[in-house]
Amino acid sequence: MPPFNDGPIISVRMHMDMSVKIGGQPEVIRRVTKIYARLLIAGFALSPAFLIAYLYLFQDPGLKFEDHLFHEIAIAAATLEGIFVTYVSWRCYLSSGEPLLRWLTLGFLGFTLIYALHGVFTGMAHHNIWLFLLYGPASRLAMAILLLIGLLSFNQEPDAPEQRINPRPWRIWIAAFLLTDIAVAFIAYSAIAGSPAVRLTMEGGALFFSAVNIILMLAGRIRSPLMTIFGISIVLFGLSSLAFILGKPWNHMWWLAHAIFAGGFFFLSYGIIQAFHTTRSFSSIYNQEEMVNRLAMAMVRTESALQELQHSNRMLEHLASTDPLTGASNRRHFIERVDAEIARSRRDNLSFSLLALDLDNFKAINDHYGHQVGDEVLQGFVQKCLEEIRPYDSVARMGGEEFMVLLPQATLEVAVAIGERIRSATENAVFDSIVMPKVILTVSIGVSQFGRDGNTIDTIFRAADERLYRAKDQGRNCVITT
Incomplete structure (x- = not known):
């Protein structure tokens, strides 16, 4: 057999050695840049907090932007996007069976089915403000709970193929979301609808579950690329709930809360699309360092397999051309x-x-x-x-x-x-x-x-x-x- 060719390993090592030589103190630079990258991520995720603080301190209470048509168009667009992302998440789940993707799918589905009525009842804002208003915090609360359950299922064994295609659990969850719609309507027409505690409980619950989500991610040191997107989105969802608590219908804080939540929704949707176009898994996307290492190891294994194949071919050629005795x-x-x-x-x-x-x-x-x-x-x-x-x-x-x-x-x-x-x-x-x-x-x-x-x-x-x-x-x- 010819000598083993470790060219790919040498290439990776040369790349690492060059990094060492350029920096002078490579370990220090590596640590500093990693800390800087984490600060950038944290700063990006928390940047809406500065806008919330600014509006809270300097907003003119009399300034409002009440436009029902604009609100209905925005909610309709959000509903269509929610349906699309729900479908893509479901396709990823069918492919990988990852429990996290199952809960992400349910999170998107539950939010869409509940939040759609927030737009449908926009015209009711002057007749029954709570019928219009309570569907927003209810949808965010449902999504926060389901995303937390999804995080708790991170890295669990994939669901069996028959479990993925079983329609019964999905029907039960759809029924639960529709019952939630009915329950919110019942509360909106009840005597307790005007109590601040009702809206505060829903919005505060969404904020609480988002905070628990982030704490668990930090404690578990979950830092894969798509889970980083997941974490940033959860922070944005939590900040949007905070803005909704501080804001009032149609004022600037209220609209800012919508924008912050939309940013988190878009960002998490981007993660789902990335999963769909790569591994169909939300936890098996690798960062750059992991990709380089895996690529190097794959190249080494490929080179070794090729050499084994060449050796086998030479052996076969020898056997085919040689008298065995x-x-x-x-x-x-x-x-x-x-x-x-x-x-x-x-x-x-x-x-x-x-x-x-x-x-x-x-x-x-x-x-x-x-x-x-x-x-x-x-x-x-x-x-x-x-x-x-x-x-x-x-x-x-x-x-x-x-x-x-x-x-x-x-x-x-x-x-x-x-x-x-x-x-x-x-x-x-x-x-x-x-x-x-x-x-x-x-x-x-x-x-x-x-x-x-x-x-x-x-x-x-x-x-x-x-x-x-x-x-x-x-x-x-x-x-x-x-």
Whole structure:
């Protein structure tokens, strides 16, 4: 196997080393930049708090913007977006089965089904302000609770496929949201509707559950990219509830609260879309450092797999071209080598020769001593051939005790000399065997030369075979060229 290529690892290490050299104190810089990044995220998430404080301290109570049509259009747009994001979240959940995505889907669905009536009853603002007003905090409270449950399910085992497509739980939740709509309408027409505690309980509850959500995220050190988006959105939802508590219908604080909540809704929707276009999971998106490390490891594994595949291919090629007993080339591979040599000889006007070899009386060795001894003799004979031929010559077992040797760029005289070396080495060798310690062996050889004896593979093979038979007829243990 070729040496393992750790190029991808070296590339990653070089990148890290360069970072170390540029900074002078890389660990300090790394820590400072991480702290700075977290401060940026916190500052971005909390930036609406400055606007809330500004309006709370300097807002003119008499300034209001009451436009029912604008409000209805905004709520209609929010409802359509809520339906779309609910569907995308549900598709992600069906794909990954992640419990967090199930609760996110329910959070979007519950908010949409409840919040839509906030827009539908805009025209009721002058007749029953609570029928118009209470659906907003009710929708935010429901969403805050469901998002908190979703966070508690973070990194749990995926739901089973049959559980994901079971419609019954979804129908139950839709029924619960519709019952919430009816309950809010009942409260709006009840005697307690005008009590500040009703609206404060709903809006304060949404703020409370959002705060618990953030505390749990910080305590659990949940910092994956999409969960960071989740956390920022929760902060914005909480700040919007605070603005709603401080504001009054149609004043600037009230509109600011809508804008802050819309920002959180858009941001969380963006996270859902990112999940849909990547892993279909809300917790398995990696930050840049993790991506670099995973990419490097994937490249290393790929490189290792490729090298294993190349090694396996070479092994298969070797097995496909080699006689399994002797290690010599097999007939198919030898013919391919001869064809290639013929093409080269025609192109460069060169010649080459062939040796056809047959072990004398080999059948008697098998009959008297058994096939185990015969196999050991064949292996020993191939080793003798390899010792006597040139490094770029090749030996092939054509079948049984028949062999051939390809001698590139060898004239008939050179081929005869090599054939004599093989014959002499075989005659003088003693092939040791476990069963029969001393086996004497001789070989008959026929020689042909490309060009002199023919210009095709058939003609030179036939010439070598015919001369091999003559060597047998003339008493064996000899090299014949005519």
